[in-house]
Amino acid sequence: MKESLLLTPGPTNVPKRVLDKTALPMIHHRTKEFQGILERVNANLQKIFLTRGPVMTFASSGTGAMEASITNLLSKGDTVIVVTAGKWGERYREIAQAYGLNVKSYEIPYGQAVTLEVVEKALSEHREAKAMLTTLCETSTAVMHPVREIAQLTRKTDTLLFVDAISGLMCDPLKMEEWGIDVVVCGSQKGLMLPPGLGFVALSDRAVAAIAKSTLPKYYFNFEQTIKAIKKNDTPFTPAVNLIRGLDEALLMLLEEGVENVWARHARVAEFVRQNMKVLGLTLFSQAPSSGLTAVKMPAGIDSKDLIKTMRDQHQVVMANGQGELQGKIVRFAHMGFACTLPDAKTGLDAFTDALKKAQSVQAPAV
Numbered sequence: 001m002k003e004s005l006l007l008t009p010g011p012t013n014v015p016k017r018v019l020d021k022t023a024l025p026m027i028h029h030r031t032k033e034f035q036g037i038l039e040r041v042n043a044n045l046q047k048i049f050l051t052r053g054p055v056m057t058f059a060s061s062g063t064g065a066m067e068a069s070i071t072n073l074l075s076k077g078d079t080v081i082v083v084t085a086g087k088w089g090e091r092y093r094e095i096a097q098a099y100g101l102n103v104k105s106y107e108i109p110y111g112q113a114v115t116l117e118v119v120e121k122a123l124s125e126h127r128e129a130k131a132m133l134t135t136l137c138e139t140s141t142a143v144m145h146p147v148r149e150i151a152q153l154t155r156k157t158d159t160l161l162f163v164d165a166i167s168g169l170m171c172d173p174l175k176m177e178e179w180g181i182d183v184v185v186c187g188s189q190k191g192l193m194l195p196p197g198l199g200f201v202a203l204s205d206r207a208v209a210a211i212a213k214s215t216l217p218k219y220y221f222n223f224e225q226t227i228k229a230i231k232k233n234d235t236p237f238t239p240a241v242n243l244i245r246g247l248d249e250a251l252l253m254l255l256e257e258g259v260e261n262v263w264a265r266h267a268r269v270a271e272f273v274r275q276n277m278k279v280l281g282l283t284l285f286s287q288a289p290s291s292g293l294t295a296v297k298m299p300a301g302i303d304s305k306d307l308i309k310t311m312r313d314q315h316q317v318v319m320a321n322g323q324g325e326l327q328g329k330i331v332r333f334a335h336m337g338f339a340c341t342l343p344d345a346k347t348g349l350d351a352f353t354d355a356l357k358k359a360q361s362v363q364a365p366a367v
Contacts, residue, residue, distance in 0.1 A: 004312070005339065007348045008320045009139040009167055009293050011189040011196055012337040014246075017253060018193055022246040029241050035233040037248050042230055044251040045200065048169070048192075048259065049184055051176040055202040056226045057247070059240040062166035062187025065199030067095050068221035069162055069183050073207055075215040076100040078130040081122045081159070083114045085145070086138035087323045088164055096133065099216055104129065110326065111295075113288035114145045119153050130210075131160045131183075136168030140323045142286040142295035142332060144172050148179045155180035160207055166190065170254060171266045171292030171336045182207040188243065191262075191292065193250045193337040197243050266291040269335045269345050276349050277333075280356065285330050293334040295322070301363050303328045307355040315351035 006013045027033055045055035058064055074080065080101050082093040085108035096103050106122050108114055114134060122132070132154055136147050147163055154161040160182040165174055169184070170191030176184050181204065188198035203223070211223050225236040254262055270291040274284060277296045285295035298304050304321050305328055311317040320332040333352065335345055 002316050004316045004318050005344060005347055006318050007334050007339060007344070008318050009190065009332055009334040009336065010187070012193065012334070013339045014195055015193055015250070015253060015338045018246045018249045021249040022195065022242045024242065024245060026241060029235065029239055034241065037245060038235070038239075039233040041244060041248050041251065042233070044248075044255060045202075047255060048251060049176050049186075049200075049202040050174070050178065050259070051184075051202050051204070053177070053203050053205065053208065054227050054230055055200060056223065056230065057239070057244065058199045058201070058221060058226075059197060059243075060199040060221075061196060062164070062185060062199050063091065063095075064221065065166075065185040065187065065201050066092055066164060068199070068218075068223070069185055069201055070095050070099055070101070071214070071216040071218045071221060072223040073160065073183065073210045073214050074099070074101060074130055075213065077102055079104060079126055079128050081106065081126055081129045081132040083118060083122065083132065083134045083145075084108065085112060085114055085141065085143060086110055086135070087140035088135050088138055088166070089133070092133040092135070092162070092164055110141050111143065111285050111287055113143050114150065116146065116149055116153065119150050123153060123157055123159060127157070129159045131162050133162045134164070136163055136165040136174055137172055137290040137292050139167040139290075139293060139332070140326065142284075142290055142293045143288050144168065144290035145288070147174065147181065151179040151181050154182075160210060167292050167336070168290060170259070170262050171340070172290050173263050176202060177204070180204075188247065191337050192247070193253070194243065194246050197240055198247060263291070266335065266340050269340050269342060270294060272342060273333055273335055273345050273349065280353065285326075292336040293332050295330045295332050297330055298328070299360070302356075302359045304331045306359050306362075307331055307352065310355035310358055311351040315347075315354065317348055317351035319348070319352070
């Protein structure tokens with residue numbers, strides 16, 4: 001059976017080197033052997049997030065990491081600014097609302113990036129805000145937000161900047177410490193080239209200081225306990241042992257290539273895909289595209305689900321439909337992680353082109 005080429009914004013295809021590590025015989029997590037793996041993983045995560053602060057690993061999806069960032073750094077009634085331009089910014093807002101935070105929401109039209117004018121306005125109107133929540137790559141629209149410039153504004157205030165980099169990490173540039181970002185969350189199944197199941201939270205010194213002030217309930221996702229355990233190369237609870245062994249290998253692969261080289265590879269492949277979509281006469285949905293994926297509008301009368309089905313069934317190439325109001329209107333062609341190569345992109349384009357022609361032939365009136 002032919003392996004499907006996953007050109008979806010997660011999960012992505014996993015390198016054999018990583019899969020082999022996840023299939024090793026089980027070891028116990030309270031051993032010197034596993035503590036040695038954790039020590040290396042924790043150090044290498046800092047090199048990937050580009051921070052000297054703690055990077056915590058949890059057995060969860062990226063959404064678990066988002067929720068943990070809320071419950072460990074904020075308190076009920078705190079004012080938080082949420083700048084949304086898609087489904088994932090909206091998810092951060094929903095989590096904040098679920099925990100009784102005073103949410104001030106600023107919505108940008110789908111397809112557009114957050115503007116600095118909106119950020120400045122929000123910070124000016126809510127100087128009491130404890131946090132601003134945003135995303136690096138909004139995968140529902142394929143938009144990359146100007147996180148570096150946003151951080152230049154928030155770091156002049158007492159407002160912490162939380163960035164959902166679940167899809168963007170290692171696809172789009174992110175320099176956590178240099179830019180002055182306080183919280184970065186991520187998931188394992190995208191740019192980090194792993195199966196789903198691990199969530200990550202990286203903290204600045206300002207964010208670490210906020211832990212002691214938080215009064216929201218927490219138990220498993222407990223940053224104070226987790227940071228103490230990290231210092232001992234340990235975990236508070238049973239970790240996802242073989243996923244972490246896979247993570248160890250994935251981090252080594254990324255560092256062997258070099259962080260900036262990984263970013264450059266994603267940028268090259270993204271530009272290749274975008275230019276070829278224009279050659280096909282199609283329009284990009286994102287006005288500020290991420291290097292992690294390309295969202296392309298469907299011609300009038302064509303439903304994206306038909307192209308996606310043809311690619312999956314006839315070419316074993318898997319892409320993603322739009323979400324919410326964009327369902328049926330766009331195809332999301334991801335080029336992230338291990339699948340971010342020109343040969344994979346060419347395979348995806350061949351499948352996409354064939355599916356588009358077949359959809360157009362069905363649409364064309366009989367002569």
